[in-house]
Amino acid sequence: MKTRTFWRHIKESFKSIKRNGWMTVAAVSAVAVTLLLVGSFIAILMNVNKLATDVEEDVSVRVYIDLAAEEEDQEALQQNLEELDEVEQVVFSSRDDELSQVIGSYGDEFGLFDGDDNPLYDVFIVNTAAPEVTSDVADQVEDMNYVADVNYGGATADRLFEVMATVRNVGAVIIVALIFTAVFLIANTIRITIFSRRTEIEIMKLVGATNWFIRWPFLIEGALIGFIGALIPVSIISYIYLSGFDTIMTYLSGTYFALLAPNPFLVQLVALLLTIGVVIGSVGSSLSIRKFLKV
Amino acid sequence: MIEMTNVYKKYPNGITAINGLDVRIDQGEFVYVVGPSGAGKSTFIKMIYREEVPTKGNVKVGEFDLVKLKAKKVPFLRRHVGVVYQDFKLLPRLTVYENVAYAMQVVGKNPKQIQKRVLEVLDLVGLKHKVRMFPNELSGGEQQRVAIARAITNMPRVLIADEPTGNLDPETAWGIMDLLEEINNQGTTIIMATHNSDIVNRVRHRVLAVENGRIARDQEEGVYGYEN
């Protein structure tokens, strides 16, 4: 393409956007509304997912060390634990640490057990790489030497993981379905606006324009409509997310729950929405004019 | 220059509009295409710029073999054949100036050349003062003149006009006719389908009478020959 022709196409698409008046407004609004829906759902579902993950990650396997274990037995056990593939981290917590934690949460009635009266065990707190393997790890640890007991929340934790898996799958399905709906709706709006211009396209063909000469301005126009249409939900969602994030995080402070940080999550969401707008706008319009080009 | 041999055109609905037509038109000729309604005049004309493709037979326009011509090459044929349609076919969202300029942008001419030439042809058709208007702000005759300006702006070797005076009053029709004469005098082949007996009988040129999809009469300096 000659540079001159390239600039002509750019100019032409801006002119067309202006002259198409309400058709442009209609297309831009359709894109904006659809992407607002998609964007909000993604923001909500991804954060629900994040909170679910936070809950799951809080689940760890507590390995109670047999009182008979000597120091080297304990070291051997730690090594065995660390050698398990699914294990990410092993933290030692002495019976004194455990006691002071219990006292911290239940009060001083336990104060009577001091020093050698302490009825608690030394504990290894084992974090697994993935929450789903927690019960497997617990089973394996149970058979190791000098393990007095293993605890990971058992049935409750398993149930939690099941619920979370469902929430996650349903969320993923909804997001995919929403993106499909958005693609369909935007492409359709553009198809309708272009349908009203099919005689124009036919005339261009009859005057000797090549398909690409006709296609470029439509493609650029579609991309611009998609971009402008995406800017609106992007600003709304960014504004709400940024202010909502601060408020909610204040409530969550001190817990192990956290929302997805605006950077990178919001940045990625914005990029996704803009990309959907631009790609569907341009591809949608160039596909829509295809059948009118056969003159 | 334009040559059709043993051409047939059957539309998908089963109507055979052209039924074994042979004709040869040389560069620089002025040809009227006459005949009853439904005889196949428009179909004949559409096959010259390949809006329709013959079912059988050969069509040659200059160096273009229209039967073998790939869809991709059709735009290049159309740049050599200017067409004036009965319903004008102007781009409604473009001004008079832009409509004519469009045909030149398509070819990749530079803006300077385009500006000069567009104003030149609009001057020729007498519409230089209305360059900024949109088609729907013009009368039928004015729109037809814009269509002619657009058709000739790239200096095509052939100018085709399907009933260019069809819905114009006699005076405007004569104005259009003068314009076509002038263009023909500059060496452009003109092929004009018409029902206007007055024009055909007074400004004598070759007459092709089409009936039932065939050339029924081919007459130099011919007459219209039908009752209207």
Ligand SMILES: Nc1ncnc2c1ncn2[C@@H]1O[C@H](COP(=O)(O)OP(=O)(O)OP(=O)(O)O)[C@@H](O)[C@H]1O
């Ligand atoms: N696109 C089409 N599809 C099907 N049939 C068509 C089509 N165009 C024309 N025809 C048929 O072909 C025949 C010739 O039509 P054509 O338009 O060539 O006639 P014409 O000589 O131009 O008539 P008129 O003087 O009324 O313009 C007619 O019977 C018409 O019904």
Ligand SMILES: [Mg+2]
């Ligand atoms: Mg006709």
